[in-house]
Amino acid sequence: MLKRISTIKNIGTYKDCNGRQSQFEKLTLVYGRNTYGKSTLGDIFSSLNSGESTTLSARKSIPDDGTTQKVELNFLGADGKKEIKAIFNNNDWKNKLPDHLRLAVYDDAFYHKNVFLGRTLTRNTKESFSDFILGSQGVAEAENIAAKNKELKEKKSDLKKLVQSEFSKVDDLKSFIAEPVIADIDPTKEELDKKREEYALLNSQKKASKAIRERKNLFPLKVATDFSEAVTAINTVLKTGLDNPHEAAKAELNRHIEKHFVKPEGAEQWIKQGLSLLDGDNCHFCGQAITPQANELLDLYRQCFDDQFARHESFVKTTIERHQHLLGANWLEKLDSSIASASLILDSYPELSNEHEIPDTVKNIRISHEAIQGKIEQITLIVNQIIEAFTAKIDAKLANPKAEFETVEAAELDQQLNDLYNDINSLNTFYSSFNKRANEFKARFEVDQIEKDLERLAQQGKDIALKIERYEKNDACNEHISLSKSICDLEGDIPKLKESLRNEQSAFLNLYFSKINKHFNDLGSRDFKLEYKPEPLGNKPIYSFKVKFKGTGIAESDLDKIFSESDRRSLGLSIFLASLDSLEDEVLGKTIIVFDDPVTSFDENRVGQTHSKLVKLADRCQQVIILSHFKDGVANFLKVHGFSKSDIALIEIKKNAQGSYLEVGNKSAFLKSAHHLNTEELIDFVERNIDKLSCKPRVYLEEVLSLRFSKQIRKKQITNESLSKRIDALSEEKIVSQDIAKQLHDWREELNPEHHVWMDDDIENQRTTIASFLEFVFYELVPEPVGEV
Template sequence: MLKRISTIKNIGTYKDCNGRQSQFEKLTLVYGRNTYGKSTLGDIFSSLKSGESTTLSARKSIPDDGLAQKVELNFLDADGKKEVKAIFNNDDWKNKLPGHLRLAVYDDAFYHQNVFLGRTLTRNTKESFSDFILGSQGVVKAENIAAKNKELKEKKSDLKKLVQSEFSKVDELKSFIAEPVIADIDATKEELDKKREEYALLNSQKKASKAIRERKNLFPLKVATDFSEAVTAINTVLKTGLDNPHEAAKEELNRHIEKHFIKPEGAEQWIKQGLSLLDGDNCHFCGQAITPQANELLDLYRQCFDDQFARHEGYVKSTVAQHHPLLTKYWIEQLISSIQKAGLVIDSYPELSLIDEVPELISNIEKSHDSIQKKLDELNLLAVQIIGEFNVRIETKLADPKKSFEVVDTAQFELLIKNITSDVADLNSDYQTFNKRANEFKARFEGHQIEKALEHLKLQGTGLALKVERYEKNDACINHMTLLKNISDLEEDIPKLKESLRNEQSAFLNQYFTKINKHFNDLGSRDFKLEYKHEPLGNKPIYSFKVKFKGADIAENDLDKIFSESDRRSLGLSIFLASLDSLEDKTLAKTIIVFDDPVTSFDENRVGQTHSKLVKLADKCQQVIMLSHFKDGVANFLKVHGFSKNDIALIEIKKNALGSYLEVGNKDAFVKSAHHLNTEELIDFVERNTDKLSCKPRVYLEEVLSLRFSKQIRKKQITNESLSKRIDALSEEKIVSQDIAKQLHDWREELNPEHHVWMDDDIENQRTTISSFLEFVFYELVPEPVGEV
């Protein structure tokens, strides 16, 4: 059974698809919109069945990035326990369908190849039809064919065992067998041994050299001083105050001006200018000595114009602005991170544990790390406390710069910083010692010529080993060539014998066409009957069909007029199903059947009958996989059969900017109506499960009215011309109250995107609006209790 499509690369819309999480079950439905890649999956299955790669090569993704196409399909092994892969790579199926499984594919290619090309029968379609139905017979009548099939199986088994036992380590078996057998084996073996010894010696020096040389060293740790410097600077500011006599001097100056100046205007400026002209103990204007009383007045003037307070306030603000941002514990986190990185570097040198003294050094470093880490944790808590206290006191100081304040106590913090700084200095010394040992160790792995010499020896050794192995396995090679010849002869004879056997198929054809007619009738084409006929085209016996409609023969040229498209498609499916009916039970039980859009009609009877046949078929075969772009059909399948069978898987083909991908489908959500999905989307939006709202609330309101009052609307023949008129009619017919009708009109206007009230609103306001809207819809929107509805 197919368990998963793990990889599809560069095929159609699948640029780089990883489908490992999408698990297939006994009956698997794969849904994908048109252009999403459903038909590509069908082509992959068809290519795996036929082994032909042209179809997939032609589906290379656009634009072509030059990368190879690749497909990996995971199947359960014969025991059903392990997964084995079928792999398509480099335009070929490297690993094909596992031998215990068969694959049958019904798709467009089957229909056009075996039934109708377009709307007509052609010689090619008749020949393919004949090959298909005769090839489906499971009864082997000729003992000769049975014996040859058995022999072929045994030969292939012998060949497989031979390859596994003798050639399991041979990469290119065909080239290996074609290699000439040497004569002097002893000299070749001696030369090979010599090359191996040389290679082993060089390899012991080379191993892991590049990775070791690229290992990192320890970087010295550094305890940042910005925080401590900021603490000192801001504490200095906090305790610095200013006793300023400036204000008292200002008042005294004003009294002096009022007393001694006739015109007070400009007096301050005149006095200030006079102070700047004083030079020595004599008056600048009259030359007389300045008296003590005059000096007292001059001191009063100087105090008045002193700018000490302004300078002090500037000093406080600039100091705080410079150092306040440095009060952060980010440096503590950096130091912790550096210690953690140092631990990783040490762990990358496991070899140093074998060097004397290094294990003790590493142990000391780890102990230092633990000790410093604990102190840093304590320091972190102190930093948070100190920063908080500084924030409060800085705010108070800036409000009153001249006042002195109590400093923040950082003694414990500074002591801890001092201890950590001392520990880090000792640790850095250990780091230096460790780096020295590490560099000595890495220096032993230099030497770029080792790589070239090893590669040269490897090539020489590989060539010699190939010659020795070819000599030693010569008998096995002869056996292999004999088995291949036998298998080739059998594979050529058996098809010829089968062709001869097809001439005896009349009884089989009667049974086969009975099954075709049964399926054709079940699928809705009840007035038709098909009979087989022999086509005299060349030497090869070919069978086609003739059609009767209500008992009358229909000319082949008129089939396109009698058959509808649904009839033609149903006929193709009936032929395919009849071929499955003709298989032996054990053959059918190991067959995986893929249906690519088996239902092309929207007729409910055809859809239902097709689905029922697939469900019954799944009970007999290995697995049924249905690919479909018909969403309603898949939903109908799940509604009818999803509850009676627990082994149905739903996988959806999704598409994004990078290409198509596979995703496990939500069967419950898949069968929900659009209105149900819109309701869930609105609730999710209110509950903040999503920030996107694709549903239009005003349209949702119209749907609610149509569903809630569908019976009344139909009975009263209420117009659907506009939402406004419908609301008015519901009120006039007393289906809803006037109050409810008014609220409906209010919601109609508020949710109308044309008025931009809804679309341009803030998302949280939108959520509030939708919450109120849903409360109204679910709890308040009720019919008018009075009156006939």
């Protein structure tokens, strides 16, 4: 077992700890407050157990002065006398745990790794849980299955890569691999070369004939007329004007209505409707002939309602909008581009240069092209001038549609276009002659037999190439055959191994989980039952647990709502204890078990049950070491078990300016109550053993009253609302005399932390005050003798 921790240097709060005097026993309690280094000790044991040093290397003391980290643990040898050291130095365990001992550590790392990560189960925690509970009972088999699953995936991946890299162009891979391998490659390659030469020769003829047949013909040129039409239309609009007597007639009509109509409202509509009813020279209502004077009035009406101007304005705007965008030179650019395309087509027929008549036709076409392109340049200049002239006139016309404007001169454009039309008609005649001869030339190359021969040679070449490729890829084919066979074997083996493993582990897991449930119920979680379940995913067969609460299954996602923190921690401890129960007695007898704060609940039942289990475990194993920062828990342990067992050691982690250190603990001090310790502190202060008080005298006075008169307070149901009211109630119920009550009030006020008489007093005066206070508490504070208590 571990006898002592002789050295800890430059690790956490242990700057330079020498613990040789602090001897460990069969059951050892190590108490240390938070931040004093309890968890560091746990990490040291975990590092020794795993052999992993990262945790300790990361725990260098701050500030780091460069001192080498070092740990020395002294274990008793197999003979029980000689001490053997496990040494950590230079980031490595030079001497490890002695061979005759085993080490098991229960700490936060165990809980988060094997049970819950935070408050949830994860794939990693399930896998670690499975490995932990199975131990030697199938972990090797599970690892074998995982290795085979991994191998299966790798071989499938290798096969896929092989197919992609070596056989991506093979259509029927199965047939390709089954193809017999030729004995001699050289004659076959020579045969393939001959077929390729035949194919290339024939294919060149085919390509030439196809390219010739696909050559384009010349298309007749056309000159767009949109620009000319737009010029004509817009010039027509510019020279069109309109005299408008409409406004004068409107004014005359208004005067007529004012003079002859009693109610002018609706008069215009009535007159307008009457005009629509006139038919001939007679009145529509009375049949009499309409007089000249009446006709003059009717003419006035007609002029008033005439919409000629509106129609004219609409005509102007619509005509301009329809034609203005056509005033551009892009039609000339298209014509020039068509000529350039025609020249390229001419160049694609070099064979016709030896044909009769064609050279003259080609020459005439090229001359015509040059002439037409020259005219295009001249027309482009004229077109740009016309566009510029129209721009200003159009804006003016749109601003005043009634006015007449001079038209844009287009006679020169018309002449040039007329010449262009004639030239293009002549050119199209040349085009027609050229196309006729070109079609005759292309017709010579319609040969169907070429295609048939090429297909025959291509198939023969593929057959020969397949034989060559099969010969060259023989190694890849053999690899494919080997991988396929391995994959087939693995796919057959893995399910059988899984089934065998499940059968082997079933009985073990049933027994293991019955042990977990027993510990879990013993530790206070009585309504829960755990059952094992296989996890379906992943390479490696693993087991997790399902939970029932009062017989009802709980979804894994709801465990954090059902389990309290105490339940989760108790479950972790139960799993750990069940693993120890599963060990053979000989193995358990060699095992040193370290518990880092195994009790996290303040439930007395859980605490007591946990302590009892650890005491019983110590009788069966090599040694139990309990690390705790829970002082009351340590005190409770010593109170219940400290006197029944002589081999319990208490070691305290203490801290000074230099760092933490280990010291043999005072068991008696741990068993004293807080009130007892406060009493001793006050006495030590009066007797000058200490110069500073951590307890508050006024709070101590409250505790004295609660303890001294607890029976009376309970019987009389005296309130605990405030110290002042409690003193008054004790006096009113005649539990203390009025004089004692007055002294109590005096002490309450004098010992008040906010009272300057106490806080600001000289230390010697404070000692005198505390001496008088204790004299009052121990000798004068007595119950009132009169009255029922």
